[in-house]
Amino acid sequence: MLSRRLLKNLDFTIIIVTAVLILISLVIIGSATHINNPSQERYWFVERQGMFALANIVIVFILLHFDYKSLGKYANLLYAVNLIMLMAVMFVGQSALGAQRWIQIGPISLQPSEFSKIIMIISLAHMLDKRSGKLNTFKEIIPVFIYVGVPFLLVLKQPDLGTALVFLAILFGMIFVAGINLKHLGAIGLAGAALMPIFWHFLKDYQKKRLTVFLDPNIDPLGSGYHIIQSKIAIGSGMLFGKGLFGGTQSQLNFLPENHTDFIFAVIGEELGFIGASIVLLLYFLLLYRSVKVAGEARDNFGMLLATGISSMLMFHLLVNVGMTAGIMPVTGIPLPLMSYGVSALTTNMVCIGILLNIYMRRQKIMF
């Protein structure tokens, strides 16, 4: 059993915010999907997501019994598993929307790239643990980039541009906090910018289109611009107070596709309005704030880096996903943490929350 002292040290803000976000998401998923489903299976998505949320709560609770420190021991193993998993997708994965991203296991289709995010954070935290404050020369920095670069390229090859970008967000967030020399960071940033045209060359056509079309969705209103236009209409028409739950008209004729997965925030905007959507964003802010706080209070460097990686990931997801639905970010297939329908993403995010709780719970050094 967990000791009373550990339980007392749980971060209840994180727990409550997470619970509220998941509950809101279940309602919204229900609203987004009930119209298009045959009556008997009307709430299939809600039931499934709810079921997995409950299962994850159990998993998180069990994981709380183990000190997060032990994650470090498995870091290298996890890193290897990650590479194998990402390569497996290339050979046995199923395609969705032109990209190989899924592995089917029984009734569940898993998205390895979701899990690889959390593995990335753990293994990178383990690697940087010893290098903190020693990232002053390129000789010290380059191994870190190679370490992240290998899985990064594998994900990019799938092609899953969204996850690849998440890797970069995690990498930069963590090396920044790990104390990289700012001049070097600036140099890397400039080099990256200079390499952009080459990187661009390797993108698939539909990716290029997605990246450019959000600047002017009307150049291709029925193709790549379609989601953006429909999503903006949905959010904008929610106005101040929203159309009320289950009242979103954009879903009526299914004009807003993927409205329970990547575009769930558009439904929130449409049905809950500016006020409701802002409250959801403030809940996310609370979560982000607390997770940075966890990083600051971690008892060791490893814990701090873990929490930093998780904060960076959540922040990036929030910015890109909500930005995408609101038409200020390109469509890259990045789900909204804790809210988008999807077993893999939900599990990853809840495990992340579990790790944050774990770090915070054990923040005080044990005095004998």
Place this chain on the structure above:
Amino acid sequence: MLEKRFGYRLDVLALIAVIVVVTLISRLGYLQVVQGKYYGNLADGNRIRLIPIMAPRGIFYDRNGVALVSNRPGFTISLVPISGPIQEEVINKLSGILGMSIDEIKTKVNNQAGVFEPIRIKTDVGQDVVTRIEEHRAELPGVVIEIQPIRNYVNNELGAHLFGYVSEINDVELAASKDKGYRSGDIIGKFGLEKVYDQDIRGVDGGRQVEVDVTGRPIQELGKKDPQPGNNLMMTIDYRIQKAAEMAIDEQLQVLQTKLGRRNAKAAAAVVMNPKTGEILAMVSRPAFNPNLFAGGISTKDWKTINDNPFNPMDNKAISGMYPPGSTFKIITGTAALELGKVTPEEKILDTGKHWIIPKGNDAGEALGWIDFKVAMAKSDNVYFYEMGNRLGIDNLENYARMFGLGDYTGINLPGEADGLVANRRYKEKVYGEDWYLSETFDAAIGQGFQLVTPLQVAMVMSEIANGGHRYRPYLISKITAPSGEPIKLFGAEEVGNVKISDRTLTLIREALSDVTHEGGTAGAVFNDFPITIAGKTGTAENPHGDDHAWFACYAPYDDPQVVVVVVVEQGGYGTEASAPIAKKILEAAFNINQPPTENAKTNYPNSAL
């Protein structure tokens, strides 16, 4: 632990979180508050039109896969309401181009006032109209040309009464079926199978979401939902037999009117069915109508032509026409008499030309002398069957008629079926307030007087004799299939009743009916050279309003009945003369006798692109 000099970097991370959330909330504020009204209008439909895309209705196939009813593309002219009321000028111009009165257009516009969907003004216009509208585009704001699937009855009149027709839903129908997802402007089945299976074959309309400018001109397409085509109907009808039956009737009516002096022989009906299952192989009613006239909205002139025809082209006389069965009823009288032991097959009765109790006789007054059952049936002797009526009494006659299924709906899957009338005491008491007279029993015994049947009911009686007393529900659809070909509903033989007839009686009746079509029988002259043995019965039903109605009912082959054919020609005179030749041609088609070698089943491939 992290060195203190980097501690500020976590604060930077927190600051980034603040920036992210503030950015997003600002963006939402811009979209939802500053531009909220604009997007609200877009979503509400002030500037968005939902232009429905009509789903093509399911295709009807005959039993061998020949498409009989399909769809073809047609141009529809619609008006999309602009921000204000539709300009008078536009309506005037449109009226000139479409050849419609201004009032007609205004009625359509007013019927849909307040709805932001396009108002269909005229469906299925010609290319010339489309060209003229394109030329005057600038002067016709809000006028839209759409391409819609138009119902196409491949062979025009052929099978019209089975297929029925489609046209725009009216207010009454709309009120009755709003909860089934019907909307104003929908095209629905109004008659026949189109009506009965409307829900199955209508498909699901799609739509285009279009943003329009202030003049109502579409600026850009925002979304599109493809329509789902309706399910297809696999009919039990055999196109070859149906076509042969229609042609045979048309030719025969022509002959009757011009050569045989039956001036009013203008209406007729025929039923061809499988006695073992109840499958309808063909069904014809004359006069007919062309359902294609309705598909694009029927013109006033065409409607008047149909409406003014005294022989009611819109009635399916095969199921709704009620006629006295005439001598075809002798099958029932004979069965009852034999079954109840009122007569033996061997007993001979003396026909002196008139019955001895009531002086009613044969049509032409002939006397056949001493005759037994088979001869009486083969020669359709009235005096013999008057006596059978006399011995049975009206109640026994009624009983047997009902056991055969007369006086009741057959339950065919078509709308508008009539139930007919079985002569009985209660009816007379109720309607005339009088007692029953023996002379009325006499009439009833030979299918006159109160007796009324539909051609389909006679086909049922004939089937029961052919199959040993089973009454199967007649049906027209064997299968409903999804556009992908996957079966959705299957239909098969369904026994809804039966009449118990001993084998001895059955054999005797069948033999007697076979004698009808052989040398010495009433239809012997028509069928003496026919290569297949058939069993049949002629009938000539008295008609107080004109010439007699001519009946012929039969099944074939005699040993292994596969088809039942029933033909009635209104005011055609004698059954032998008017109806039996039609039945013969139908049987020829059914058994591939004397068919021109080039006559192959014409295959019409469905217009699946629509």
